[in-house]
Amino acid sequence: IKLSSGLTKTKEQLSKQVDQLLQLNKQFDDAFWEDLEEILIMSDVGFKATTTLLERLRDRVRQEGCNDSETFKTLFKEELAALFPQPAKRIKPQPPEVVLMIGVNGVGKTTTIAKLAHRAHMQGQKVMVAAGDTFRAAAIEQLEIWSKRVGAGFYAKAPFSDPASVAYEALDTAQAEGYDTLFVDTAGRLHTNVDLMEELRKIKRVLAKKHPGAPHRTILVLDATTGQNALSQTKLFAKDMDIDEIVLTKLDGTAKGGVVVAVSLEYGIPITFIGLGEKMEDLRPFSGTDFAQALLD
């Protein structure tokens, strides 16, 4: 699966219009920059990304005396790629590394846990997943099915148990049994998000109490097909949670991929992986350079 397939619409809006603009105007004068600003704003990449990108691009065009389309597009790609925040380098924690997975129902959280667990398992790690979405019995079952497929350990309690107690006991078991990584699933019911945030904070508290530094990574899962909703979900979760990384799912099934840029830039949160399908192998590390390439070529 090609990354560019998930960017068709954005690509049309952006790449085609930039090409058209370059055909009409290679002066790189004020009119050129105004037109480019309009194109960017219209293409889902967001206001902040547009402003920053234009500033940097203008500087480079001036400094390097760029006067042709090809050079311009190369500079454009480089500066677009450079906009993406990089994940922080971290020291490997005392195992198990605890990864808290958050996000709204339906975005692909369970599938993403399976994909990440599969990846870690393939790297030789002993992996456990904990069914922290006790609100939905189906979510517990689904995670169990995935854990078997992936070859990961599984920890769950009865539906409607306290999610924090599931997280605590899973961590206790993972510590006792020498697991390397523990993924903790959480609920994502949006309509009662006040309770949800309290629930997530409580999970964090008990994890930290049991294992200082835990959760070591908090990953927000976003669905690329929801376009601008992905931005409002980030805002909602970022208010109460320190989000370390974003995984953007369903880039295979959307034309709204430009929102990738907006989400990372608005909130300064690195995208570490993208989902490109429903199978456990359909996960790719995210690269800003590949993204810029796919968008503008």
Ligand code: GDP
């Ligand atoms: P959750 O409610 O957030 O746990 O969502 P699920 O993991 O159950 O996923 C919801 C639906 O999205 C399922 O049908 C998944 O197969 C599908 N899905 C998840 N990730 C991807 C992806 O990257 N691409 C596609 N096409 N579908 C996905």
